[in-house]
Structures are given as structure tokens and as C-alpha cells.
Amino acid sequence: MSSSSQRVLAVVRRQILNGERMPGEKITEVGIAAEMDVSRTPTRTALATLAAEGLIEKRSGRGFTVRSISSADVEKSIAVRAALEALAARTMAENGMPKSAEDALLQSIAYTEKVLDADEPDPDYMDGYQEANILFHETIMYQCGNDLIAHAYERIAMLPLAALGSLAFDRTNPRRELQRLTVGHSQHIIIFDAIKKRDAARAEAMMREHSHATLNYADLFVKRIYETGGAAAETAALK
Amino acid sequence: MSSSSQRVLAVVRRQILNGERMPGEKITEVGIAAEMDVSRTPTRTALATLAAEGLIEKRSGRGFTVRSISSADVEKSIAVRAALEALAARTMAENGMPKSAEDALLQSIAYTEKVLDADEPDPDYMDGYQEANILFHETIMYQCGNDLIAHAYERIAMLPLAALGSLAFDRTNPRRELQRLTVGHSQHIIIFDAIKKRDAARAEAMMREHSHATLNYADLFVKRIYETGGAAAETAALK
DNA sequence: CAAACAGATTTTGTATCCAAAGTTAAGATC
DNA sequence: GATCTTAACTTTGGATACAAAATCTGTTTG
Numbered sequence: 001m002s003s004s005s006q007r008v009l010a011v012v013r014r015q016i017l018n019g020e021r022m023p024g025e026k027i028t029e030v031g032i033a034a035e036m037d038v039s040r041t042p043t044r045t046a047l048a049t050l051a052a053e054g055l056i057e058k059r060s061g062r063g064f065t066v067r068s069i070s071s072a073d074v075e076k077s078i079a080v081r082a083a084l085e086a087l088a089a090r091t092m093a094e095n096g097m098p099k100s101a102e103d104a105l106l107q108s109i110a111y112t113e114k115v116l117d118a119d120e121p122d123p124d125y126m127d128g129y130q131e132a133n134i135l136f137h138e139t140i141m142y143q144c145g146n147d148l149i150a151h152a153y154e155r156i157a158m159l160p161l162a163a164l165g166s167l168a169f170d171r172t173n174p175r176r177e178l179q180r181l182t183v184g185h186s187q188h189i190i191i192f193d194a195i196k197k198r199d200a201a202r203a204e205a206m207m208r209e210h211s212h213a214t215l216n217y218a219d220l221f222v223k224r225i226y227e228t229g230g231a232a233a234e235t236a237a238l239k
Numbered sequence: 240m241s242s243s244s245q246r247v248l249a250v251v252r253r254q255i256l257n258g259e260r261m262p263g264e265k266i267t268e269v270g271i272a273a274e275m276d277v278s279r280t281p282t283r284t285a286l287a288t289l290a291a292e293g294l295i296e297k298r299s300g301r302g303f304t305v306r307s308i309s310s311a312d313v314e315k316s317i318a319v320r321a322a323l324e325a326l327a328a329r330t331m332a333e334n335g336m337p338k339s340a341e342d343a344l345l346q347s348i349a350y351t352e353k354v355l356d357a358d359e360p361d362p363d364y365m366d367g368y369q370e371a372n373i374l375f376h377e378t379i380m381y382q383c384g385n386d387l388i389a390h391a392y393e394r395i396a397m398l399p400l401a402a403l404g405s406l407a408f409d410r411t412n413p414r415r416e417l418q419r420l421t422v423g424h425s426q427h428i429i430i431f432d433a434i435k436k437r438d439a440a441r442a443e444a445m446m447r448e449h450s451h452a453t454l455n456y457a458d459l460f461v462k463r464i465y466e467t468g469g470a471a472a473e474t475a476a477l478k
Numbered sequence: 479c480a481a482a483c484a485g486a487t488t489t490t491g492t493a494t495c496c497a498a499a500g501t502t503a504a505g506a507t508c
Numbered sequence: 509g510a511t512c513t514t515a516a517c518t519t520t521g522g523a524t525a526c527a528a529a530a531t532c533t534g535t536t537t538g
Binding site: 028029030040044060061062063 | 518519520521
């Protein structure tokens with residue numbers, strides 16, 4: 001794909017994820033094309049991609065609508081991601097850890113360690129922690145030796161909160177967040193160790209546990225967001 | 240999508256899976272469009288879908304090429320399918336088995352039982368067994384309560400041998416095949432029982448074991464096909 | 479003989495036009 | 509007043525035209 005269709009895809013996707021386009025909102029080829037000042041052709045390919053990603057739904061003869069995401073949907077997408085990640089961890093343990101993967105994982109671990117060892121929790125580091133977390137998970141996903149895992153993952157990656165690192169840092173409770181990070185970090189180390197020692201069963205089990213913890217946390221977090229989601233979304237739409 | 244693009248998609252996909260289009264063979268929008276006597280527009284959407292399915296690869300500026308599938312690729316796709324199916328079995332056990340799913344699963348089990356109880360193995364029944372097998376697996380996949388599992392599955396379903404029921408019946412060794420079917424059938428019954436009793440751990444473990452057995456069998460089977468694949472493919476291309 | 483340049487060809491991306499399918503709304507009829 | 513019918517409109521799918529980008533080829537030059 002090239003510039004026009006890529007631009008439309010990126011812009012509309014961002015608008016949906018940012019809540020600028022409300023769930024249930026109608027989306028048509030002509031509407032988007034006029035709005036973005038391009039023809040229907042690139043708009044078409046962009047909308048097809050968004051539909052494949054699950055962000056919009058096709059209503060035969062009535063255009064597309066922005067898909068409304070329930071907290072149940074979020075749980076579902078995280079469950080699928082967890083299963084794929086567990087498989088990826090097992091696969092990398094079986095195939096052996098490539099040098100490039102080892103470097104990336106160690107880099108992720110080192111960064112997180114630096115954050116946790118700081119004298120007092122610095123909120124600015126937390127963004128970095130997110131990056132380090134994403135690096136850890138994506139490294140295992142993409143370098144495990146089975147590219148189809150990442151391929152399947154990418155199909156659900158755009159759904160809210162299925163994306164790695166989509167969990168925001170809860171600034172109202174920094175101590176609890178730090179505890180969560182500490183536990184997550186220890187799990188990362190165990191997973192790294194298990195893969196390095198080619199203990200496939202342990203790597204898979206630990207990754208499963210790790211994802212499950214994230215899932216439980218996300219569950220609580222999401223319910224808090226989505227219960228007040230109506231107001232927040234309206235605010236976003238009004239500006 | 241409508242008739243033209245759907246037709247192009249179905250035809251080209253079948254051609255690739257049948258070996259009528261060789262791995263590495265060049266595919267262009269204009270070429271397919273002329274061959275199928277349609278314009279480039281539906282051809283383009285069809286090729287985009289095939290690329291998403293992983294059957295063809297995009298070579299920027301040089302059209303697409305039919306992806307060559309190694310036996311390693313087959314193993315990979317089956318591993319992903321197995322992980323998704325295990326998750327589906329667990330999920331349905333957790334959520335409870337819908338009535339429609341119970342009917343379908345019992346129908347599948349009953350049909351397979353009839354095949355196995357026949358006085359002598361009738362090869363004609365084997366096609367029916369494949370259908371019953373597909374029914375069993377798809378019912379769990381599509382009615383487990385997490386539609387994203389099926390969504391992810393459909394992204395890899397078209398890769399050779401990842402598709403349910405793509406394993407042909409080995410007619411040269413009917414007794415062994417019957418044994419395999421018998422074991423598989425017993426596993427189906429256990430999986431059904433575990434889901435019905437909402438024993439999620441057992442359902443997941445049993446489905447994992449079941450898929451693993453299929454994987455191991457597929458491995459042997461595939462290597463036999465693909466080792467002689469060059470000759471067979473050439474034959475297909477020459478006629 | 480190798481490398482580089484230029485022209486030709488292929489391939490793709492975008493715009494626009496046309497037709498078909500389906501949806502909505504208004505009016506007529508019972 | 510309710511329902512059926514019809515007509516206008518919306519929306520999408522497909523065809524064609526055009527332009528730009530990339531690749532290939534053939535020739536020329538060092």
C-alpha cells in the first residue's frame with residue numbers, strides 16, 4: 001500500500017482508538033473519502049483493513065459502524081493473546097533463544113531493573129517501563145521461530161487492550177503499581193531463565209501465569225474505565 | 240463482498256491449494272484479471288485477501304508470488320491451531336455448553352460411532368468421518384463463547400494442513416487408519432464429557448493432547464507428500 | 479568484458495464513471 | 509388509520525482511464 005490509503009488507515013484507526021469516533025457511529029466510503037479529501041479507492045482498502053482488524057463492522061448496504069467494545073470483548077482478546085504468548089514462549093524454549101532475542105530480552109530486563117531500583121517511584125520512568133515490557137513480549141512473539149504466531153496475533157492486536165502495553169499506569173495508587181511491576185519483572189526473569197535453559201514446559205506455564213495476572217488486572221482496570229466510559233467518550237467527542 | 244471478487248478469490252485459492260499454481264509462480268493483478276475476465280478492482284481485493292491468508296507474498300513492484308510451503312510451515316500452522324483449539328475447549332467448559340453446540344457435538348460423535356461400528360471399514364464412510372470431525376472441531380471453535388478465537392483461527396486456516404480435515408485418508412493402510420480414528424473418537428468423547436461437566440482444565444488438556452496427536456500424524460504424512468512434491472507438482476504444471 | 483545509462487515495459491495506486499442492490503420515505507389504496 | 513407499493517436516494521461493487529514508481533532490457537561507453 002502507498003501513501004493515501006496508508007494515511008487514511010492510520011488516521012481513522014487512531015480516531016477510533018482515541019474515541020473520536022464513537023461506537024455505533026456510521027462510517028461510509030464516500031463520507032471518509034470526502035473528509036480525508038481522497039477518492040473512494042484508497043478509502044476502500046483502508047476500510048477493508050479496519051474491518052479485518054475488527055475495529056469496524058460491515059452492515060450490508062448500510063455502510064460500516066464503529067464496533068462497540070464491551071469489557072467482555074476485552075477479556076476475550078486478552079485470553080487469545082495469552083494463549084498465543086504461551087505458545088511463543090514454549091516454541092522459543094524448544095528452538096533455542098537466538099542471540100538477537102537474548103540481547104533484546106536482557107535490555108528489557110535491565111531497563112525495568114533500573115526503574116524498580118530507583119529510590120522513589122518516578123512516574124516518568126513508567127512510560128519507559130511500558131516500552132521495556134512491550135519489547136520483552138514482542139521479542140518472544142516475533143523471534144520464537146514460528147512466525148504464524150505473530151501473524152495470528154496481529155489480527156487481534158488492534159482490539160482495545162489486546163495490544164501490548166495498552167494498560168495505562170494507575171497514578172492514583174503508585175505503591176500498588178510498583179508492587180505489580182515488581183511481580184511482573186520477577187516473572188519476566190523466570191521466563192527468560194526457562195527459555196534460556198530450554199525448559200519448554202516451565203516457559204509456557206510461567207508465561208501463561210504471567211499473562212493471566214495481566215488479564216486479571218486488566219479486568220478490574222477496564223471495568224472501572226468502561227463503567228464511566230459514556231461520560232468520558234462524550235467528552236472526547238465534544239472537543 | 241460480492242460475486243466477482245468472491246469468485247476470483249475462491250478460484251485462485253483453490254488453484255494454489257491444488258498445486259495448479261506452483262510455489263514461486265508469479266501472480267499479477269492484470270494477469271489474473273485477464274485470465275478470469277474481470278477488471279482489476281475485484282482482482283485486487285481478492286489478492287489482498289490471499290496475501291492476508293499467507294497464500295501469496297507481495298513483492299513490491301514485481302507482483303505477487305505463490306508462497307512455497309515447507310513442512311516446517313505446516314508444523315507451525317498446526318501448532319497455532321492446536322493452541323487456539325485448546326483455548327476454545329477451555330472457554331466452552333468455563334462458559335457452559337450451549338444447547339446448539341451439544342446437539343452438533345452429539346451428532347458428530349454418533350456419526351463417527353456408526354463408521355467405527357461397521358463390520359468392515361468402508362472407505363466411503365471416511366469422507367463422512369472427515370465431515371463429522373470438522374463439525375466437532377468447528378463447533379467448539381465457533382460456539383465456545385469467544386468469537387475472537389475463531390477470528391484468529393480464520394487468519395491461518397487457509398495454510399495447507401492447518402485447515403481442519405485437510406488430512407487425507409491413507410488408503411494404503413486402512414487398519415492403522417481405523418485405529419487412529421478409534422483413538423481420536425475416544426478423545427472426542429472425553430473432551431465432550433469434560434466440557435459438559437465444566438471441567439475446564441481437563442477439557443483444555445485433552446484437546447491439547449488430541450491436537451498434538453494430529454500434529455504428530457500430520458508431520459509424518461506431510462513429509463511423505465512434500466518429499467515427492469517436486470515431481471508431483473511438475474506433473475500438475477505440465478498438463 | 480563490465481558497468482552504467484536510458485528508454486521501454488510492467489506494475490501498482492488513485493480518480494472517476496456506471497450499474498446494481500438495498501434502504502428509506504412518501505403517497506396511494508383499502 | 510394501517511399497509512402496500514413505488515420512487516428517490518444511499519451505498520457499494522466493478523470497469524476503465526491516467527499517472528507515477530519501479531523493474532527490466534538493450535545499448536553504449538569506459
